[in-house]
Amino acid sequence: MINTKIYKAIYSLAEDLLEADRIGDQPQFDKLYDTLKALCADNEATPKDHPEQWETLADFTADLDEALVIYDKALVKATAINSKDHLSSIAYSMAVLQIEKEDKDAAIQSLQNAKITANKIEDKEFKVEIDELLASLLAE
Numbered sequence: 099m100i101n102t103k104i105y106k107a108i109y110s111l112a113e114d115l116l117e118a119d120r121i122g123d124q125p126q127f128d129k130l131y132d133t134l135k136a137l138c139a140d141n142e143a144t145p146k147d148h149p150e151q152w153e154t155l156a157d158f159t160a161d162l163d164e165a166l167v168i169y170d171k172a173l174v175k176a177t178a179i180n181s182k183d184h185l186s187s188i189a190y191s192m193a194v195l196q197i198e199k200e201d202k203d204a205a206i207q208s209l210q211n212a213k214i215t216a217n218k219i220e221d222k223e224f225k226v227e228i229d230e231l232l233a234s235l236l237a238e
Contacts, residue, residue, distance in 0.1 A: 100148040107137060108154050115158050131158055135209040149176035153191070162195050171197070183217035190228055197235070206235050 111134045118127035138151045152172035159165035169192045176184035195196035196205035207233040216225045 100150050104137070104141065104146050106147065107162050108134070108151050109124060112154050112158070120154065131155075134158065144231065147175060147183050149173070149179070149181060149188065153184060156188075156231070157191065162199055166195055167194060182215045182218040183221075186212045186219055186224065186228070189215065189221075190224075193231065202238070209235065 101163075111130055113136070115127060115130045118130060127204075134155050138155050141147045141151060141208055149172045152168055152175060156165045156167035156172060159168055169188050172188050173192075188209065189208045193205040195214065196202075196208060198212045209228060213225075213232060216228055218224070218231035
């Protein structure tokens with residue numbers, strides 16, 4: 099379970115990052131991103147460490163290779179706590195980036211992993227999204 103204070107901080111930073119991006123305020127975006135990155139680093143290997151913070155950091159990382167490395171870190175943390183929701187969403191996000199990088203085989207593997215872990219989650223719409231993206235890649 100994620101610490102409530104950490105969750106609120108991550109959620110607030112994510113909202114502010116989205117707003118900075120929406121209005122095109124790159125200096126503010128960079129400052130907020132650095133704050134989120136520092137939060138992740140400060141919590142790493144402590145009881146406050148949680149895949150949610152790493153997944154959020156990866157979501158806002160512009161460099162695709164760097165984002166995939168951060169998603170990998172989030173995946174390890176989600177595996178450690180057996181969080182099916184996080185395992186599914188992280189694998190799906192990785193697949194989207196892998197498609198963007200034209201790494202179809204890796205994207206298919208990520209989506210197959212997402213499908214397996216999504217088997218145990220409540221979000222039916224997300225399960226459909228995973229299935230549809232996987233089917234479209236397999237049909238190519």
